[in-house]
Amino acid sequence: MRRGFTISMLAFGGFLVGTAEMMVAGILDMVADDLHVSVGLAGQSVTMYALVFAVGTPVLIAATSRLERKTLLLSAFAVFIAGNVLACLSASFWWFMFSRAVLAASAGIIVVVSLTVGSRLASPDQRGSAIGTVIMGFSLSLVLGVPLGALIGEEYGWKMNFALLAALAFLLWIALWKLIPSIGADESVPLKRQLSALRNRKTVSALFVTFFWIMGYQLVFTYVSPLLRTSAGIDTAMVSTALLVCGLFSVAGSRFGGFGADRWGSVRTILFSLAVHAGALLALPFTSASVAGALMTLAVWFGAAWTTTPAQQYYLVSISPKTADFVLSLNNAVLQLGIAVGAAVGGVVVQLSSVRLLGWVGAVLEGLGFLAAVYSFSRKNAPVSEKSVGRKKE
Structure with missing residues (x-):
């Protein structure tokens, strides 16, 4: 308790x-x-x-x-x-x-x-x-x-x-x-050890999952208001309400992602959430033509996107539990980079084509994240398996 x-x-x-x-x-x-x-x-x-x-x-x-x-x-x-x-x-x-x-x-x-x-x-x-x-x-x-x-x-x-x-x-x-009880320090990580983490293909490919996931999400999210006003023809007040409701799905997704990592394992949870995320973004240009369709797609999108987060964090901890803080710090740095790049690329897409194409571009990026995840999961678990952090090897 x-x-x-x-x-x-x-x-x-x-x-x-x-x-x-x-x-x-x-x-x-x-x-x-x-x-x-x-x-x-x-x-x-x-x-x-x-x-x-x-x-x-x-x-x-x-x-x-x-x-x-x-x-x-x-x-x-x-x-x-x-x-x-x-x-x-x-x-x-x-x-x-x-x-x-x-x-x-x-x-x-x-x-x-x-x-x-x-x-x-x-x-x-x-x-x-x-x-x-x-x-x-x-x-x-x-x-x-x-x-x-x-x-x-x-x-x-x-x-x-x-x-x-x-x-x-x-x-x-x-x-x-x-x-909080007294908790021991993490393993000391000198500069040479930091750089060696970037030579671990399993870790680097896992960080690419984070990069493509948040980039695809942010690319669409940055311009979701004009997308909804253009496609569904709803006003600003309705957009705010829609985002508030869908934000609640992001909270539910975070909770579900943690539950999924415990119940089915981080591998299955990450792959499932990325696939649903990509599917929702693929459907968005079509379903956003109506208010009901747009709201349903947004709810699925937000929920799936934030289901990935705890499962991905759990997976990164399982890769290197003794230096978990450092690996998670790299992940958060990549997250911020992906947010910046995603917003910038979204601006280019809108400038060169149409806001309606954002969903498809975002889906492609989620697909790249899915492929990066498959590659990471296929590598040998190093230096320790997930069992060392309390789960059976997935």
């Missing part, structure tokens, strides 16, 4: 971290007005966050590999609190940019360590579910983070969002300090 509650608290931490990243989209114009910069320049804070997260996470995880996991997680949350306080006190745009860099650096560590701590707290046959629960917190931030941030910003000013996040994170810090 205590372990289950602790894992739920880690999921709540994921919600806070995800909200700190996502809510900027809903308050960007407020930030720009208050700090006297253009919306375009204010949007560079998103780029700053993604770059620091992608580049900094593997470096920071490797540098802190000798620290006890509880100490590292609490330290990262302390920096996260400081980053929110800095954002709340920002008197200039560059001060705000610095606060985003601090938040991204702390968030990268929190994401990785929360996943490994959650999996270690769970019993061997429940580790996939534990990872799914933690990821569910991040998924929930996608659903609630932007609208809540916009609502609070409109009512009390955009800085109030960061003040509330700092306060909630402080309360969570106290709870985690009392709840």
Whole structure:
């Protein structure tokens, strides 16, 4: 019972971290007005966050590999609190940019360590579910983070969002300090060892699964509003409602992905979710002609997309359980890169052809992710099998 509650608290931490990243989209114009910069320049804070997260996470995880996991997680949350306080006190745009860099650096560590701590707290046959629960917190931030941030910003000013996040994170810090037991440090990972991980074909191909999966997802998701308005002819209010409902399916998908990894194994769960994901995107250009068809396809798409996440994280942990933090940090760096590339490629597709073709391009990318997964699964399990993290070899 205590372990289950602790894992739920880690999921709540994921919600806070995800909200700190996502809510900027809903308050960007407020930030720009208050700090006297253009919306375009204010949007560079998103780029700053993604770059620091992608580049900094593997470096920071490797540098802190000798620290006890509880100490590292609490330290990262302390920096996260400081980053929110800095954002709340920002008197200039560059001060705000610095606060985003601090938040991204702390968030990268929190994401990785929360996943490994959650999996270690769970019993061997429940580790996939534990990872799914933690990821569910991040998924929930996608659903609630932007609208809540916009609502609070409109009512009390955009800085109030960061003040509330700092306060909630402080309360969570106290709870985690009392709840989390002492957990040993990860294996020390020197630079040479980091580079050797990139020579492991099983690991690299698994990272390509993440890259193609998130790239295909983000390519369509970035332009889903104009796609729905163009194809289904629905207004902005209906688009927001549709995305809110489908966001709930992403939360359900995260939970189901963890359950699937425990029940059927990460291999089957990943292949199934990628296949359904690709099928939904293939159908989207046809089904989006009607409101009902669009909503049903979006629900399947969101659910399948986020079913992949916990199963993929579980699989990566199973490849290298002794250096799980470092492997997951690489995965999160690839995730951020895939988000950036997916949005950029989507813009090119829209510019050169039509928003209606995005679904097909996204489906092709999911197909490449499926092939990368098949290749990764076919390689010999090195250095240890999944049995070492509590499951029978798949």
